[in-house]
Amino acid sequence: QVTLRESGPALVKPTQTLTLTCTFSGFSLTTSGMCVGWIRQSPGKALEWLARIDWDDDKYYSTSLKTRLTISKDTSKNQVVLTMTNMDPVDTATYFCARLLSGRGYYFDYWGQGTLVTVSS
Amino acid sequence: DIQMTQSPSSLSASVGDRVTITCRASQSINSYLNWYQQKPGEAPNLLIYAASSLQSGVPSRFSGSGSGTDFTLTISSLQPEDFATYYCQQSYSTLLTFGGGTKVEIK
Numbered sequence: 001q002v003t004l005r006e007s008g009p010a011l012v013k014p015t016q017t018l019t020l021t022c023t024f025s026g027f028s029l030t031t032s033g034m035c036v037g038w039i040r041q042s043p044g045k046a047l048e049w050l051a052r053i054d055w056d057d058d059k060y061y062s063t064s065l066k067t068r069l070t071i072s073k074d075t076s077k078n079q080v081v082l083t084m085t086n087m088d089p090v091d092t093a094t095y096f097c098a099r100l101l102s103g104r105g106y107y108f109d110y111w112g113q114g115t116l117v118t119v120s121s
Numbered sequence: 122d123i124q125m126t127q128s129p130s131s132l133s134a135s136v137g138d139r140v141t142i143t144c145r146a147s148q149s150i151n152s153y154l155n156w157y158q159q160k161p162g163e164a165p166n167l168l169i170y171a172a173s174s175l176q177s178g179v180p181s182r183f184s185g186s187g188s189g190t191d192f193t194l195t196i197s198s199l200q201p202e203d204f205a206t207y208y209c210q211q212s213y214s215t216l217l218t219f220g221g222g223t224k225v226e227i228k
Binding site for chain 2: 037039046047048049052060061062063096098103104105106107108109111112113114
């Protein structure tokens with residue numbers, strides 16, 4: 001059974017750095033074709049892909065946010081960590097992590113429930 | 122980056138209606154196109170991957186078609202539980218992108 005769960009602060013101040021952790025079970029990020037991605041959704045808005053990390057430790061970032069994002073994995077803990085620097089109120093959103101499976105393309109087949117992050121002083 | 126444009130942004134339909142949602146890519150993405158359904162307060166749920174492959178457990182009234190730049194999600198007979206927002210997502214590029222969403226509302 002595949003599960004993912006996001007954790008991190010619910011409230012951050014402007015200019016602070018956000019650190020989110022995705023803890024997963026039911027698969028291994030050492031398996032070829034396995035990846036984990038982060039996606040966010042501002043209130044009432046569309047999904048926005050942020051970053052992904054692959055089983056071979058390749059990392060990819062959204063072009064618009066790449067200067068602020070860092071993704072890493074700890075395979076021994078089954079965790080993926082996303083950091084976002086210089087947080088702003090426009091970064092207020094629900095942040096999801098999801099398993100990204102490689103097959104015929106890449107698709108998010110399992111998602112965490114999401115964690116709401118509010119940026120406010 | 123590859124831009125994904127969905128149309129319409131919203132639609133009203135009745136139970137039993139046939140519903141079609143379109144997604145257009147800014148360049149050819151072969152068949153690397155996925156569809157998700159999202160209900161309020163929930164995470165998205167994968168419906169279709171690789172343009173036309175039905176994800177396990179998804180009802181057969183959902184179908185996908187298309188290749189290149191133009192894709193379609195069809196719900197053959199809309200059910201009450203299908204009222205939701207639908208998103209397309211491309212994986213032709215390593216930099217993934219989602220469409221803007223289509224909200225399906227009750228007429």
